[in-house]
Amino acid sequence: MRNTIKFIAAAALLAASFAVFASGQHSGGHAAASIGQPGVSTAVSRTIAIQMEDTMRFTPSEVKVAQGETIRFVVTNAGQLRHEFNLGTDADLKAHAEQMKKFPEMEHDEPNLVSLAPGKTGEVIWHFTKAGKVSFACLHVGHYDAGMKGQVLVAKTAAVPAVEAPTAPKAGSGVVGSGADMAADWARGEVRKVDKAALKITLKHGDIKSLDMPPMTMVFRVADTALLDSVKVGDQVQFSVERRAGAIVVTQLKALP
Ligand SMILES: [Cu+2]
CATH class of the missing domain: 2.40.50.320 (Copper binding periplasmic protein CusF)
Structure with a gap:
């Protein structure tokens, strides 16, 4: 028990980066390594505006960034329904969408997402540490299945030192x-x-x-x-x-x- 408590304390220090992985564990994906980590406001290199609409689309639905960049996504809900912008791997987003079907009343609070009432604007600050594709989606019931998805293409940059991926707790x-x-x-x-x-x-x-x-x-x-x-x-x-x-x-x- 003592060890568990200590572990939790240690995990709390890394909480900002671990919070997002926890939900992905059940899918067995390496979300930690592949999608990056929560970014800090002072490290933001660019701001990218994203609009969400009741047509179940994000505009733009494809975003290009460079590895190592910290992006401030300023997300606006231009629809009449609640929508969310949720960064993750395809596997994690899919698994999470299934959870939302089971618990439609679930309200999340994680650094990789922002859930917005109609007309509201919010933000997600994210540090892209690895080249490749990071997906985003609205996981509200029906929205994900209707194709409310997009992707961030992270271009490889030689200058960025390899970021050691933390080992997410099981x-x-x-x-x-x-x-x-x-x-x-x-x-x-x-x-x-x-x-x-x-x-x-x-x-x-x-x-x-x-x-x-x-x-x-x-x-x-x-x-x-x-x-x-x-x-x-x-x-x-x-x-x-x-x-x-x-x-x-x-x-x-x-x-x-
Ligand atoms: Cu939605």
């Missing part, structure tokens, strides 16, 4: 306990955001066995505001969830020592 090996010491309906996670006014908490969670949901970072509703009093950002927690009236609700939440 799904469940870090965030989730061994299982022997916890009831099956308790899941584990790390608190990323607490929003008392909206009764919401963002958790980077491990497997949630009761929902058969793989590890990812997402926003949950809480059953009672009092649950939020005992936790703060950065805490390791165990929690249980239920699906209630179209939302995934945290019903129990405890900070771990």
